[in-house]
Amino acid sequence: MVPAPLLLVEDDIQLAEMLGELLTDAGYAVDTARDGQRGLHLALTRTYTVMVVDRGLPAIEGADLVRRLRDRGVATPILLLTALGTLADRVEGLDAGAEDYLVKPFEVDELLARLRALVRRHASAAGTVGLGDRVLDLHSRRVLGGGADPVELSGRECELLRVLAAQPRRTFSRDDLLARIFPDADGTGVVDTYVYYLRRKLGTGVVQTVHGVGYRMGRA
Known part of the structure; x- marks a missing residue:
């Protein structure tokens, strides 16, 4: 199958490179943005199956990026990655429009499973x-x-x-x-x-x- 396009917005260079390789091996075609402004541009100009967005981004913070995308009608499912694990942080991210939330450090297998579930649910809802x-x-x-x-x-x-x-x-x-x-x-x-x-x-x-x-x- 043609790899599913995925947008990864992560400012940690080492983590972004590691995740990019793992997600590519898992069957995704990965575009990477290192800040929220670049992530916003890519998300508005290209079509993705799913997005992975870090909370602590420069230029535009992760939850704000999600909120801006939803305000512009982008319905692509989004998973937020973050070191902020309090209930208030999770609620803020979900209220911004993210479908799922994963706290760092995390297991890669769990990330991949959550992404598969997001893609399945989104496709089912869209018919x-x-x-x-x-x-x-x-x-x-x-x-x-x-x-x-x-x-x-x-x-x-x-x-x-x-x-x-x-x-x-x-x-x-x-x-x-x-x-x-x-x-x-x-x-x-x-x-x-x-x-x-x-x-x-x-x-x-x-x-x-x-x-x-x-x-x-x-x-x-």
């Missing part, structure tokens, strides 16, 4: 599922974006793509997909048939075959 630089609109059952014409999907095609895209690193067995999407079918051949349909409409790389195991999300 879309991210597919790299494209999205699956669950209401219209169309794949949009990526500089291509919209692609219409059937109900079963849409559900199969939704299940795979919701957990892009997971490999689903044919039996699992059969039980989730085609409970009325006689055998797993129907799964292979609908994978073929998706590949025909969206490209051969959209679903990856893991030989001997099943299928996983590929490159949309």
Whole structure:
């Protein structure tokens, strides 16, 4: 899949470099800003799947940055990182418009898990599922974006793509997909048939075959 764009606003150079490498390894395309003013500019001029913002930023403080973005209609989910761990600090950050709050020092695995949860919740609320630089609109059952014409999907095609895209690193067995999407079918051949349909409409790389195991999300 195309890496999901992420904005990291962090003034600690060593921490920013470490997080940038870890987030890139986790499948994000990371833009880094070292102060709130640069972060504001990037957030207003580019589109991100999620943002990670430090509280103690120069130029524009982190919570104020979040507040300015919300005032300008930027709805991208934001996780605040901070050394300020009091209840009042957390409430201030959340009231500014952040969806989540993580206090330093933190475990990287927890940060990554919280980011995955934010992306899932935001996509669900919007009625879309991210597919790299494209999205699956669950209401219209169309794949949009990526500089291509919209692609219409059937109900079963849409559900199969939704299940795979919701957990892009997971490999689903044919039996699992059969039980989730085609409970009325006689055998797993129907799964292979609908994978073929998706590949025909969206490209051969959209679903990856893991030989001997099943299928996983590929490159949309």
